[in-house]
Amino acid sequence: MNLEEGKQKFLQSWGALGSSWGINRTMAQIHALLLISAEALSADQIMEELQISRGNANMNIRALIDWGLVFKELKPGERKEFFVAEKDMWEVVKCIIVQRKKRELEPMLKVLDELSSVQEESKDGEVFADVIRDIKLFSSKADSTLDTLTKADSNWFVGTFMKMIR
Amino acid sequence: MNLEEGKQKFLQSWGALGSSWGINRTMAQIHALLLISAEALSADQIMEELQISRGNANMNIRALIDWGLVFKELKPGERKEFFVAEKDMWEVVKCIIVQRKKRELEPMLKVLDELSSVQEESKDGEVFADVIRDIKLFSSKADSTLDTLTKADSNWFVGTFMKMIR
DNA sequence: CGTTACTTTCATTTATTTCAGAAAGCTGCG
DNA sequence: CGCAGCTTTCTGAAATAAATGAAAGTAACG
Numbered sequence: 001m002n003l004e005e006g007k008q009k010f011l012q013s014w015g016a017l018g019s020s021w022g023i024n025r026t027m028a029q030i031h032a033l034l035l036i037s038a039e040a041l042s043a044d045q046i047m048e049e050l051q052i053s054r055g056n057a058n059m060n061i062r063a064l065i066d067w068g069l070v071f072k073e074l075k076p077g078e079r080k081e082f083f084v085a086e087k088d089m090w091e092v093v094k095c096i097i098v099q100r101k102k103r104e105l106e107p108m109l110k111v112l113d114e115l116s117s118v119q120e121e122s123k124d125g126e127v128f129a130d131v132i133r134d135i136k137l138f139s140s141k142a143d144s145t146l147d148t149l150t151k152a153d154s155n156w157f158v159g160t161f162m163k164m165i166r
Numbered sequence: 167m168n169l170e171e172g173k174q175k176f177l178q179s180w181g182a183l184g185s186s187w188g189i190n191r192t193m194a195q196i197h198a199l200l201l202i203s204a205e206a207l208s209a210d211q212i213m214e215e216l217q218i219s220r221g222n223a224n225m226n227i228r229a230l231i232d233w234g235l236v237f238k239e240l241k242p243g244e245r246k247e248f249f250v251a252e253k254d255m256w257e258v259v260k261c262i263i264v265q266r267k268k269r270e271l272e273p274m275l276k277v278l279d280e281l282s283s284v285q286e287e288s289k290d291g292e293v294f295a296d297v298i299r300d301i302k303l304f305s306s307k308a309d310s311t312l313d314t315l316t317k318a319d320s321n322w323f324v325g326t327f328m329k330m331i332r
Numbered sequence: 333c334g335t336t337a338c339t340t341t342c343a344t345t346t347a348t349t350t351c352a353g354a355a356a357g358c359t360g361c362g
Numbered sequence: 363c364g365c366a367g368c369t370t371t372c373t374g375a376a377a378t379a380a381a382t383g384a385a386a387g388t389a390a391c392g
Contacts, residue, residue: 001281001283002292003284003291006281006284007282007293007294009277009281010281013273013274013277017274018271020188020270021270021271023273024380026381035297036290036294038289038290038292043338044338051381052381052382052385053381054340054382055340055341055342055381055383056380056382057382059341059380071334074175079337079389079390081338081339087262089300089303095306100186103186104183104186106184111175111179113343115167115176117167118168119170121205124202124204125169127204128176131253132176134254134255135255137255138259138277157375160300169369190350192350209368210368219351219352219353220352220353221354221367221372222351222352224368224371225371228370245359245367246368247369255347273358289366306358
């Protein structure tokens with residue numbers, strides 16, 4: 001496989017992976033493209049490379065910047081904006097964890113708290129309370145674990161997990 | 167909040183969470199409904215409760231069974247099939263991890279292997295190789311970590327993570 | 333100022349996903 | 363058989379999400 005084929009395949013696969021991770025296909029592809037670019041790219045270069053419209057490119061670049069996965073880079077003497085991706089995989093994963101945690105886990109914990117107040121003396125009521133308690137226990141644990149993870153640096157992560165998995 | 171309101175809210179929230187996890191809304195709601203039911207439910211009861219069609223119910227129950235999140239239960243003397251959910255949260259999460267790993271991580275690892283063969287003497291070629299190597303490293307680590315996790319039992323998980331996060 | 337070189341927004345269009353309901357498949361029983 | 367009682371599969375319709383392209387907005391520079 002040559003470099004060009006490899007790049008195409010990578011863009012393709014990263015896009016597919018992204019779409020099952022709450023990141024839309026194009027957003028993931030832009031990220032992939034920037035990941036494997038030696039230089040910062042302009043919006044026009046991204047549009048050209050991925051064959052997408054200006055609007056689409058802009059919106060997704062913006063979203064990636066919000067997530068903290070991509071940064072603006074201004075070249076002296078150029079009026080265009082250029083973009084670079086965060087290339088440290090551990091940082092990338094941390095960003096994604098933070099976003100998903102915020103969007104999913106935290107709202108869920110809030111709902112679970114409300115649901116804990118349900119009290120009813122019946123078989124159904126008991127089962128309900130049990131399930132909610134279990135999920136809450138599990139979610140809080142996940143929440144604090146993720147907090148710790150996202151505060152940790154790469155070496156700590158590698159070290160701890162390596163020990164953990166023997 | 168009374169039990170009925172609580173149930174509705176739970177069905178609602180679990181459905182929303184599911185849909186950002188590659189599990190479709192209805193599938194997640196059926197799972198939620200079974201989770202909080204003291205008794206096994208029939209397809210008809212599920213249709214009634216969630217106001218969904220027979221076809222929809224059937225397809226999603228089937229999918230849940232495939233995933234290992236729901237089991238058939240045959241009541242003696244009844245021709246209907248009844249369904250119960252796996253209620254141990256740790257088992258539930260393990261199921262989901264296994265499915266997602268199979269659907270996402272493993273294909274990605276395969277692609278990365280192919281992409282490792284790309285060799286080209288240029289700045290771009292170098293960056294590409296570097297990125298692929300990093301992702302591969304990270305993914306393999308994630309892969310073996312998840313393997314260990316899914317083989318572990320609940321107590322081990324709780325213990326290790328509690329230690330890990332102080 | 334006003335022109336130029338971009339960036340951002342937004343109403344439409346287009347693609348994807350999900351669902352209801354009809355039709356077809358089983359299974360067991362008389 | 364053939365009918366009753368369920369389960370499964372399929373297809374077109376409806377809902378949802380994403381992309382386009384043109385118009386509006388901004389900022390640097392003479």
